[in-house]
Structure formats: structure tokens, C-alpha cells
Amino acid sequence: MTGDLDTPEMPRMRVILSNSSQEPIYEQIARQIRAQIISGELEEGALLSSIRSLARGLQVSVITTKRAYEELEREGLIDTVGGKGTFVAAQNPQFLREKRMSLVEEKLAAAVAEARLVGLSLDDLSEMLRLLAEEE
Amino acid sequence: MWNLIRKDLILGHRTLIVNGSMALVAPFILLLPDEPPPVILYVLYVGLMCTMLPVGLIAKEEKFSATAFTCSLPMTRRDIVTSRYLGGWFIAGGSMAVVLALGLTVGAVRDLWSDGASGGLLAGFVILGLTIAIVIPFTIRFGMNGLLFGLVGLQVLGMVMFLLALATGGLDAVERAVKTAVDAVGSYHEGVGPIGFAATVILGVAVLNWLSWKASLRIFRTRDL
Amino acid sequence: MEDNVLEIRGVRKRYPGFAMRDVDLVVPTGHVTGLIGPNGAGKTTLVKLVMNLITREAGEIDVFGLDNLLHEAAVKARIGFVYDEPSFPHDVNARDLGRAIGPFYKGWSSERYRRLLGEFGVPERKRFKALSKGMQMKLALAIALAHDADLLLMDEPTAGLDLEFRRDLLEHLAAILEDERKSVLFSTHVTSDLERFADFITLIRDGEIVFSLPTSDLRDAWGVVRGAADVLDHLDAPDVRGVRTGPNGVEALVANASLARRRCGPEVVIDRPSLDDVLVLMTRGDSYVESH
Amino acid sequence: MDELLVVERIQKAWDVVALDDVSFRLPRGHIMGIAGPNGSGKTTLIRLILGHIRPDGGAIRVFGEDPGVCGRDIRSRIGFVLDRPISYEHLSVARLGRLVADFYSDWDESEFQRLLDEFELPRQRRASALSRGMRVKLGLALALAHNAELLVLDEPTTGLDPVFRRELLGRLSAIISGGRTSVLFSTQILTDLERVADFAVFLRNGRVFFSGPKDDLLDRWAIVRGGPELAAAAGADAVRGIRKSRMGFDVLFDDMDAARPYCDGSSVLERPTLDDVFLLLGSKESQ
Numbered sequence: 001m002t003g004d005l006d007t008p009e010m011p012r013m014r015v016i017l018s019n020s021s022q023e024p025i026y027e028q029i030a031r032q033i034r035a036q037i038i039s040g041e042l043e044e045g046a047l048l049s050s051i052r053s054l055a056r057g058l059q060v061s062v063i064t065t066k067r068a069y070e071e072l073e074r075e076g077l078i079d080t081v082g083g084k085g086t087f088v089a090a091q092n093p094q095f096l097r098e099k100r101m102s103l104v105e106e107k108l109a110a111a112v113a114e115a116r117l118v119g120l121s122l123d124d125l126s127e128m129l130r131l132l133a134e135e136e
Numbered sequence: 137m138w139n140l141i142r143k144d145l146i147l148g149h150r151t152l153i154v155n156g157s158m159a160l161v162a163p164f165i166l167l168l169p170d171e172p173p174p175v176i177l178y179v180l181y182v183g184l185m186c187t188m189l190p191v192g193l194i195a196k197e198e199k200f201s202a203t204a205f206t207c208s209l210p211m212t213r214r215d216i217v218t219s220r221y222l223g224g225w226f227i228a229g230g231s232m233a234v235v236l237a238l239g240l241t242v243g244a245v246r247d248l249w250s251d252g253a254s255g256g257l258l259a260g261f262v263i264l265g266l267t268i269a270i271v272i273p274f275t276i277r278f279g280m281n282g283l284l285f286g287l288v289g290l291q292v293l294g295m296v297m298f299l300l301a302l303a304t305g306g307l308d309a310v311e312r313a314v315k316t317a318v319d320a321v322g323s324y325h326e327g328v329g330p331i332g333f334a335a336t337v338i339l340g341v342a343v344l345n346w347l348s349w350k351a352s353l354r355i356f357r358t359r360d361l
Numbered sequence: 362m363e364d365n366v367l368e369i370r371g372v373r374k375r376y377p378g379f380a381m382r383d384v385d386l387v388v389p390t391g392h393v394t395g396l397i398g399p400n401g402a403g404k405t406t407l408v409k410l411v412m413n414l415i416t417r418e419a420g421e422i423d424v425f426g427l428d429n430l431l432h433e434a435a436v437k438a439r440i441g442f443v444y445d446e447p448s449f450p451h452d453v454n455a456r457d458l459g460r461a462i463g464p465f466y467k468g469w470s471s472e473r474y475r476r477l478l479g480e481f482g483v484p485e486r487k488r489f490k491a492l493s494k495g496m497q498m499k500l501a502l503a504i505a506l507a508h509d510a511d512l513l514l515m516d517e518p519t520a521g522l523d524l525e526f527r528r529d530l531l532e533h534l535a536a537i538l539e540d541e542r543k544s545v546l547f548s549t550h551v552t553s554d555l556e557r558f559a560d561f562i563t564l565i566r567d568g569e570i571v572f573s574l575p576t577s578d579l580r581d582a583w584g585v586v587r588g589a590a591d592v593l594d595h596l597d598a599p600d601v602r603g604v605r606t607g608p609n610g611v612e613a614l615v616a617n618a619s620l621a622r623r624r625c626g627p628e629v630v631i632d633r634p635s636l637d638d639v640l641v642l643m644t645r646g647d648s649y650v651e652s653h
Numbered sequence: 654m655d656e657l658l659v660v661e662r663i664q665k666a667w668d669v670v671a672l673d674d675v676s677f678r679l680p681r682g683h684i685m686g687i688a689g690p691n692g693s694g695k696t697t698l699i700r701l702i703l704g705h706i707r708p709d710g711g712a713i714r715v716f717g718e719d720p721g722v723c724g725r726d727i728r729s730r731i732g733f734v735l736d737r738p739i740s741y742e743h744l745s746v747a748r749l750g751r752l753v754a755d756f757y758s759d760w761d762e763s764e765f766q767r768l769l770d771e772f773e774l775p776r777q778r779r780a781s782a783l784s785r786g787m788r789v790k791l792g793l794a795l796a797l798a799h800n801a802e803l804l805v806l807d808e809p810t811t812g813l814d815p816v817f818r819r820e821l822l823g824r825l826s827a828i829i830s831g832g833r834t835s836v837l838f839s840t841q842i843l844t845d846l847e848r849v850a851d852f853a854v855f856l857r858n859g860r861v862f863f864s865g866p867k868d869d870l871l872d873r874w875a876i877v878r879g880g881p882e883l884a885a886a887a888g889a890d891a892v893r894g895i896r897k898s899r900m901g902f903d904v905l906f907d908d909m910d911a912a913r914p915y916c917d918g919s920s921v922l923e924r925p926t927l928d929d930v931f932l933l934l935g936s937k938e939s940q
Contacts, residue, residue, distance in 0.1 A: 014880055014900055014901075014919060015900060016878045016879055016880070016900055016901075016919065016920055016921045017878070017921070018878070018921040018923050019557075019923065019926060019929075020923045020924055020926075021921075021923070022633070024577065024580070024581040025557070025577070025580075026577065032919070035919075050539075052538060052539045052541065053539055055535070055538070056535040056536060056538065056539055057899035057900070058899065058900075059528075059531065059532075059535065059557060059558060059899075060557045060558070061392075061393070061557065061558060061559060061560040061575075061576050061577065062391070062392060062393075062538065062560055063392070063560045063561075063575050063576070063577055064557075064577055067577065117623055118626065118627055139464045139465050142461070142464065143461040143462065143465075146457055146460055146461040147449075147450050147453050147457055147458070147461050148450070149457075150452050151452075196450055197450065200448055200449065200450045200451055201448045202448050202449055202450050204414055204444065204448060205444070205447075205448055205449060207412070207413070207414055208412050208414065208437065208440075208442045208444070209437065209462070209465045210434045210435070210436075210437040210438035210465055210466065211433075211434055211437070211465070212433045212434055213433075215434070357416075358416055360409075360414070360415040360416060361409070361414040361415065397815075398814070399814045399815075399816045399817070400784065400786065400813070400814045400817065402814075493691070495691050517812075520811065520812045521808070521811045521812060521841065522691065522841065523689075523690040523691045523841050524690070524841065524843065524928060524931050524932060525690050525931075525932065526690075526691070528932065550812065550813060550814045550815060550818075551841075551842055552815060553842070553843075553844050553928065635844070636815075637815040637818075637819065637844065640814075640815045640816060641815055641816050641819050644816045
């Protein structure tokens with residue numbers, strides 16, 4: 001009874017959501033789609049599920065999928081052509097790597113700010129980073 | 137509007153069948169006494185039984201508080217009240233015609249009509265109009281038990297007035313009043329002749345129904361479901 | 362196409378012991394709005410006002426941009442309505458209802474109605490009285506969903522139904538919502554159903570709209586601070602939306618969890634609020650609190 | 654720890670099998686929640702425990718006795734709040750209390766009055782005029798006033814708003830905190846079960862798919878959400894349920910470590926909620 005999410009020409013887009021993780025759902029969606037674009041699983045020009053059919057598939061609110069797509073659009077990874085749908089934007093590997101690097105930088109900066117607020121020293125922070133890196 | 141009547145017919149078909157068969161059989165009771173009743177009494181009786189059909193539908197809907205659902209259909213309250221009256225005339229009138237027609241197949245009933253068919257039909261029309269005009273607003277306002285209490289209440293009221301009249305010796309006053317009313321109608325009947333008389337009666341019933349329809353509209357429009 | 366399927370402005374309604382004063386509410390088109398609130402808060406009253414089942418002392422209600430008094434029939438023709446106690450004559454069955462009601466709606470499809478009855482497991486010929494309460498509700502849902510309504514207005518449609526059916530219903534609604542002209546207003550006490558599915562949550566209490574917010578805000582921005590009583594001193598007063606004190610500490614609902622985190626430091630528990638938490642913590646008076 | 658209620662391999666069937674080989678135990682001073690779709694046998698089970706009907710096979714022991722045999726004195730130690738309207742509900746709350754008092758030898762009138770105050774129940778109002786939630790509380794007050802040792806409630810929280818439900822669940826916890834009384838309740842709202850139950854029983858089509866400490870489900874079990882490749886996990890013995898999702902499969906494991914190997918980078922491994930358990934337990938949608 002649950003109609004199939006993907007119409008034939010849409011690629012198999014894989015988004016698996018966790019209920020218990022602290023990461024907001026729209027970020028989980030954005031993260032997984034971003035990873036599949038960067039890894040090439042979703043090639044350039046591929047048509048993505050619409051905001052509403054993805055929301056239906058994942059049984060989440062339409063606003064959540066809209067927000068995820070907006071974030072990816074801001075990052076230039078996807079673009080929406082009025083009326084026709086949302087496609088994976090043209091990427092060149094160099095541009096992609098740079099963007100990934102700046103993303104990492106952004107996240108690290110945020111982590112440093114949080115650490116300073118809570119009174120963590122640089123050593124504590126780098127120790128935490130080492131642990132996290134190993135765990136992955 | 138016709139959708140509403142059609143809905144009532146479909147959803148109420150079981151009740152209609154029950155009440156309808158009663159309306160079909162009951163008039164024959166009048167034939168039991170050896171001396172046949174005047175046709176007017178026969179037609180009045182059939183009319184009363186037949187108006188119970190539409191009224192039964194409204195009462196049933198009230199009983200199961202299904203009125204809220206009816207009001208959620210794409211209809212205005214005005215449509216619903218109007219359909220009650222049109223439905224009332226359509227169902228009661230239709231069933232009455234059927235019962236009277238079937239009655240004709242029985243010899244004893246056919247003879248009743250010999251002494252004044254037109255008077256009988258007029259009486260049938262009047263009883264139909266009166267009952268619908270009185271009962272529908274009552275049922276809309278007070279629902280099923282309201283209707284029952286109302287009917288019982290009317291009978292009790294009648295008895296009380298009768299006893300009062302008896303006690304105060306005013307019985308003959310009441311009698312005189314009734315007599316003069318009957319004479320007035322009788323003389324008016326002579327005055328304008330049967331056609332004129334029938335026309336005024338029909339007009340009267342029509343006006344009464346219109347007023348009753350107006351009253352029902354006001355009652356129903358402000359009712360919270 | 363209206364961007365708000367429903368606009369309620371300055372509505373006033375009084376019952377003995379209950380008053381709704383100047384209520385304003387906007388329900389966006391193309392989305393699911395969850396209506397939550399304690400019993401007697403006015404959820405059913407709101408729904409009945411939209412369907413014009415009850416009169417109002419003041420205020421206007423526009424549905425699909427049309428005034429619901431002036432265009433009563435046109436508005437109701439596009440609404441699929443489920444009322445928390447479905448009331449049909451007791452001796453009718455699903456087939457009768459379909460035949461009687463179909464002609465009222467342009468978009469009615471008896472094929473879709475039969476498919477819904479089949480999917481919900483509603484017997485076509487069994488009399489209404491003989492159906493269980495849950496089955497009666499499923500029949501009412503089948504009727505509401507059978508005429509391709511633009512607005513599904515549901516007051517407690519899943520009371521007493523099991524999780525499997527509730528998830529199937531949400532599937533149905535999600536399929537309908539793929540068309541962005543359709544909208545759903547869904548009042549329920551089982552808020553876990555709305556948690557991920559509803560786009561907006563409207564909380565109503567004592568006849569007043571407390572807030573109408575995107576669910577993701579409640580889920581991602583808000584938080585429940587759980588700790589000892591002194592944790593309240595760290596919190597920023599305007600940010601606290603509700604507090605409950607219990608034998609073993611306090612629960613505070615905050616509208617900005619990250620701010621609360623910065624104020625209270627890492628060791629205080631700040632959970633993501635469930636909609637039950639939001640409702641319980643925003644209802645005045647901490648009557649009995651469990652000792653668990 | 655004495656067991657107030659022992660259900661052993663119960664069989665019960667009318668034209669269709671209602672209960673098939675159902676076993677579980679409820680120790681004193683604990684809360685057990687029974688969950689299951691409509692028509693899974695919950696109400697039948699409750700009627701068996703109250704001795705209203707007798708099982709076709711297996712045995713039920715309430716306080717060590719068979720409720721079908723000596724139902725009368727067992728029932729005096731049980732308090733039940735059923736989904737049906739209260740009998741004699743045309744009476745006012747106070748008079749209903751006096752009437753029920755005569756049935757029970759160890760009725761405690763002062764406790765009943767205290768409970769009426771604590772539960773904020775209007776004494777003069779007719780029981781039939783009470784709201785649904787108030788009716789459940791009245792049932793609780795009546796049961797506790799004859800200091801029942803086992804409380805049986807059939808879907809007490811259905812139709813109640815979250816504020817009232819949380820208060821009611823709070824009362825159930827308070828009732829068992831004395832260690833003398835146990836509570837058994839059926840529910841469709843799994844967050845309620847998650848909140849207060851010590852033990853959980855999951856029924857589907859009359860069969861028990863889980864019976865044990867609720868925390869096992871929340872702390873030991875695991876759920877893997879992933880793509881089509883998870884179909885292969887169906888055979889594993891730690892798998893208790895597998896169900897199609899839009900992106901592939903959700904697989905329920907009864908042990909986190911057993912689930913870990915099935916979780917690669919792009920799938921999710923997490924603790925299940927009781928909603929997940931309800932939907933996945935016993936389903937085999939991999940074929």
C-alpha cells in the first residue's frame with residue numbers, strides 16, 4: 001500500500017534516519033545526500049525525489065525535507081529547476097574538495113568556540129578529537 | 137436538496153418499510169365495526185399514519201445524534217430544513233396516495249368514497265399539512281423524546297381542559313363555541329361553494345407550512361450540534 | 362491557490378465553564394498541522410466552528426479563502442471531516458452510507474471508497490451498531506478520505522486504534538500530501554504519532570492558542586532541562602516555557618536548548634522534548650507528579 | 654518474591670484462536686503492561702484473569718488459586734477498571750462507594766474518602782456524568798479502597814489527554830511503590846508503557862512475542878535501519894522481526910552485539926523505541 005517512492009528514472013537515493021541521535025533530522029538527510037553526491041553515487045544531473053515524496057518515504061514532515069534541500073542548495077550541491085524538479089548540480093572534484101575542507105573548518109571552529117565556553121583547554125580538545133577520530 | 141431526501145430514503149429505508157407496512161394495514165381496522173366510518177375519518181387516519189413516515193426519519197436521525205453528520209455534508213442549514221418539509225410532503229403524500237389507491241382495490245373501502253370523494257381528499261391534504269407544519273419544528277427543536285413528550289402532553293392538556301370545562305359547567309359553552317365554528321365553516325362553504333372553500337383551505341395550509349418552515353429555520357440555525 | 366487553507370480571526374465562543382476569546386489561528390496549505398491540548402481546551406470546539414456545526418458569538422473563519430458562513434456548502438464540499446464520536450444511524454451499513462453520501466461530493470469515488478473499506482478492514486454489510494468503536498472510526502475515515510477532499514479535518518481520529526492502523530493512516534495522509542494543494546488539521550492525544558509527521562503543532566489550552574510552531578523547532582530548538590531545583594537559577598527566565606517540580610528534582614521546558622546548555626554547563630541533562638513533555642510542562646498547576 | 658499472577662501455556666479459542674500458548678508471571682509490587690494490536694487477545698486475557706471466562710487449556714493462578722474455581726474471594730482481592738461503563742453508574746460517586754463497600758469485607762471507608770479527595774472526584778455527581786478520565790480514577794479509588802492486591806486495567810489511558818495520562822501513570826507507580834500491590838494494564842499507547850511498566854508482554858494474534866522486563870527491550874535490544882542488503886539478516890537467530898521500509902529494511906535484534914555486524918557505515922544502529930518493537934516484533938517481511 002505504500003506506493004514506491006522512486007519513479008523509474010530516479011536514482012536509488014539512500015537516506016536512513018535515526019530517531020535517537022541528537023542530530024536534527026534535516027541534517028541527517030542533508031548529510032547523507034551530500035555524502036552520496038560527493039562520493040559520486042548520485043551523479044551530476046541526476047533527478048532527486050521531490051521534497052514531498054521524500055517526506056512521504058521517510059515519514060517525516062515536509063518542512064524537514066525542504067530544509068535539508070535548502071541547505072544542500074545553499075552549498076551549491078543541488079539546484080531546483082522550477083516545475084521540473086531538483087537535480088544534482090554540476091560539480092567539479094576540485095570545487096567539491098574545497099567545499100568539504102571549508103565545511104570541516106567551519107565545524108572545527110564551532111567546536112573550539114564551544115570548548116572555550118565550557119573551559120576546555122587545547123590539550124583536552126585535541127585529546128577528544130583523537131578519541132573521536134579513532135572511534136569512527 | 138434532493139440528495140438530502142435521497143439520503144434519508146436510503147439510510148432510513150428499514151424504518152420506512154416498518155412504518156409503511158403499518159400505514160398500509162392499519163386503516164382496515166376502521167372497517168371492523170359493522171357501520172362504515174365517513175370517508176373523512178378514513179382519510180384522516182391514513183394521513184396521520186403516513187405523516188409518521190417522514191417524522192420517523194427525522195426522529196431517528198435525532199435519536200442517533202446523526203444530525204451532526206448531516207450538517208457536515210456540503211449543505212446549508214436552510215437546505216436541511218427545507219428538505220425536511222419537501223421530504224415530508226413527498227414521502228407522506230406519496231405513501232398516502234399509495235395506501236389510498238391500494239385501499240380502492242378492496243370493495244368495502246371503495247364504497248366509503250361514494251359519499252364525497254372531494255371532501256375526503258381535501259381532509260387528507262389538510263391533515264397532511266397540519267401534521268407536518270406542527271410536528272417538524274417540534275422534532276427539530278426537541279428531538280425524538282421531545283416529540284413523544286409533546287404528543288403525550290397534548291393529550292393530557294386536552295383531558296385537563298375537558299375536565300376543567302366539565303367542572304366549571306362550561307362544557308356547553310365549549311360545545312356552543314365548537315358548534316358556532318362548525319356553522320361558520322358550513323355557511324362559508326355554502327357562500328363560496330366547494331371550489332372556493334377548497335381553495336381557501338389549501339391556501340391556509342400552505343401559509344401554515346410556510347410559517348412553520350420559517351420557525352424551523354430560526355430554531356435550527358441557532359442550534360449547536 | 363491560497364497559502365493558508367484556514368484562517369480563524371477573533372473567534373469568540375462561550376459554554377458554561379469554558380470560554381474562547383478572540384482566537385486567531387492560521388493553518389498553512391499543503392501541510393499537516395497537529396492540534397494538541399488537554400481535554401476541554403477547545404480542540405473540538407474549533408473543529409466544530411470550522412464545520413459550522415456550532416454558532417459563534419463573534420469572529421470570521423475563512424476556509425480555502427471563502428467565508429465559511431457565506432459559502433458554507435462550497436467550503437464543506439472540499440472538507441473531509443472525522444469527528445471523535447462518529448454518529449451514523451445504528452442500522453445502516455457501509456454500503457448504504459456510500460450510496461447515500463456519494464452524490465454530495467463532486468470528487469467522490471465509490472471505487473476508492475470500497476478500496477479504503479477493504480484496506481481498513483471495514484465489513485461492507487455489517488450494521489453500524491454491530492461494529493467495534495475502532496471499526497466505526499475506520500468507517501468514518503473511509504468516508505472522509507473517499508471524496509478527494511482538499512482539507513482533512515480530523516478530531517481525535519485514532520482514539521483507541523492500534524499503532525499499526527495509526528501508521529497506515531499516516532501513510533494515507535502522506536500520500537495525499539504529495540499534492541501540495543491538500544492540507545490536514547489533525548487533533549490527537551496520541552502525540553507520538555505527530556512527532557515526526559506533523560509540519561506544524563498548534564497548542565491550545567483553556568480556549569486560547571498558546572503557540573503554532575513548526576514541529577522541527579519544538580524538536581530541535583526546544584529542550585527539557587532535568588536536574589535539581591537550583592538549575593532554574595541558571596536559566597534565562599523568558600526562555601522558560603513551563604516548569605514541573607517533582608520529589609526528585611525539576612523539569613523545565615526551554616525554548617532555546619543551546620542557550621540553556623551554555624548557561625547550565627555540560628553536566629545538566631537537557632533532552633529533546635516529546636510533544637507530551639511540551640503539553641504537560643505547559644499546563645499550569647503541577648498536580649500529582651509521579652514518584653517514579 | 655511471590656508471584657501474584659502466573660499464566661501458564663494458556664489456550665483459548667472461540668470460532669478463531671484468541672490465545673495460543675500464552676505464559677508470563679507478574680511478581681508482587683510491579684507493573685506489567687500488555688501491548689498488542691486490536692483483536693490480539695488482550696481483553697480475552699484480562700477476562701480470563703478475572704475468572705469471567707475459563708481457558709480451554711493451560712492454567713492461571715491468581716494469588717495461587719484458579720480464578721475460574723474460587724473466583725469470588727479472588728475477585729475480592731482484585732480491583733479492575735474495565736473499558737465498559739461502571740455498573741450502577743446512575744448512582745452518585747459517594748453512594749456508589751457505599752454500595753460497593755458492602756461487597757468487600759476489608760473495605761476501608763476512610764481510605765476511600767481520602768482517595769476521593771486526592772483524585773479530586775466530585776462526590777455528588779452521578780458516575781455516568783463523569784469524564785472518561787474521572788471514571789478511570791473512580792475505578793482506581795474503588796479498587797484501592799478495598800485494598801486490592803492486584804489491579805487489572807483494560808486500556809485505562811485510551812482517549813485521555815497527555816496531561817491526565819501522565820498523572821494517572823504517576824498514580825499507578827505510586828500504587829506499587831508500597832511493594833504490596835501489582836498492576837496489570839493493557840494499552841495502545843506505547844509511550845505510556847515505556848514510562849511506567851516494569852514488565853512488558855507483546856501479543857500478536859493471540860501469541861506472545863515478548864514477555865519480560867521492559868528495560869531489556871530498551872537497553873539490550875537493538876534496531877538496524879538500512880538498505881536492501883539487510884534482507885540477508887532475516888535468518889539470524891538474534892533477529893526478532895524484520896520489516897520493509899521505504900529505503901530497505903528495519904531489523905529488530907534482541908541483542909546489540911548481535912546486531913553490530915549487520916550495521917555498515919551507511920546504515921543506522923540504535924536502541925528501539927517500544928513503537929519500533931510493536932511494529933517489528935514477529936513480522937517477517939524479508940521474504
